[in-house]
Amino acid sequence: MPADDPRSRPDERLAAVHARIGGAERLARRDAGGTTLIAISKTQAAEAIAPLIAAGQRVFGENRVQEAEGKWPALREAHGDIALHLVGQLQSNKAEEAVALFDAIHSLDRSSLVGALARAMDKVGRRPACFIQVNLADEPQKGGCTVDDLPGLLAEARAADIPVAGLMTVPPADLEAAPWFALLAKLARDHGLTGLSMGMSGDYETAVTLGATHVRVGTALFGART
Ligand SMILES: *Cc1c(COP(=O)(O)O)cnc(C)c1O
Numbered sequence: 001m002p003a004d005d006p007r008s009r010p011d012e013r014l015a016a017v018h019a020r021i022g023g024a025e026r027l028a029r030r031d032a033g034g035t036t037l038i039a040i041s042k043t044q045a046a047e048a049i050a051p052l053i054a055a056g057q058r059v060f061g062e063n064r065v066q067e068a069e070g071k072w073p074a075l076r077e078a079h080g081d082i083a084l085h086l087v088g089q090l091q092s093n094k095a096e097e098a099v100a101l102f103d104a105i106h107s108l109d110r111s112s113l114v115g116a117l118a119r120a121m122d123k124v125g126r127r128p129a130c131f132i133q134v135n136l137a138d139e140p141q142k143g144g145c146t147v148d149d150l151p152g153l154l155a156e157a158r159a160a161d162i163p164v165a166g167l168m169t170v171p172p173a174d175l176e177a178a179p180w181f182a183l184l185a186k187l188a189r190d191h192g193l194t195g196l197s198m199g200m201s202g203d204y205e206t207a208v209t210l211g212a213t214h215v216r217v218g219t220a221l222f223g224a225r226t
Pocket of ligand 1: 088219
């Protein structure tokens with residue numbers, strides 16, 4: 001049964017996504033297993049998430065702090081070690097909660113958030129890896145710093161002792177993704193960053209061939225969100 005068939009089983013969908021990631025890694029002559037699959041579980045109930053955990057998935061992503069706080073403490077309690085990544089916009093007044101709950105934050109995109117995260121990390125006593133989100137096409141409705149603001153923001157984050165793992169982007173929905181992924185990879189190289197959070201259900205194989213270290217896949221693992 002094809003992986004995107006809603007009747008398929010979660011373990012089959014997971015295996016299919018891993019197979020495609022593996023195929024893209026081989027195609028690009030990358031080391032096998034160099035891509036971290038983040039299962040984006042936003043809007044999904046615990047009952048939909050548990051079967052993926054049972055199938056071996058250990059890295060999940062959410063886009064809202066409050067939703068994640070409601071779901072994940074119990075899931076972690078029941079299933080043990082799970083890494084949680086925040087992939088949605090973060091308000092400064094939620095920085096402390098985010099630092100306490102998440103193991104990585106993919107949406108560092110402005111100066112004020114650098115300050116809030118640095119203070120939260122000192123207070124909470126943990127330093128989750130951060131990705132700087134870049135709004136490559138200057139889309140007004142999306143988070144992310146501009147390409148021009150990236151060097152300054154990166155310098156501020158490094159000065160504030162925030163562990164910057166790499167760059168993250170969500171390319172324009174209506175355009176071919178590959179050129180944007182290639183641009184993000186170039187920006188990361190230029191700044192000595194190794195992490196690349198790029199690629200969603202519709203384009204993660206392309207992202208992997210262009211160097212993604214983290215792909216954020218929701219629909220292909222859970223089916224369409226309702
Ligand atoms: C929802 C979301 C995803 C996953 O999207 P799918 O198309 O369902 O795979 C990835 N990244 C971000 C930032 C998201 O908000």
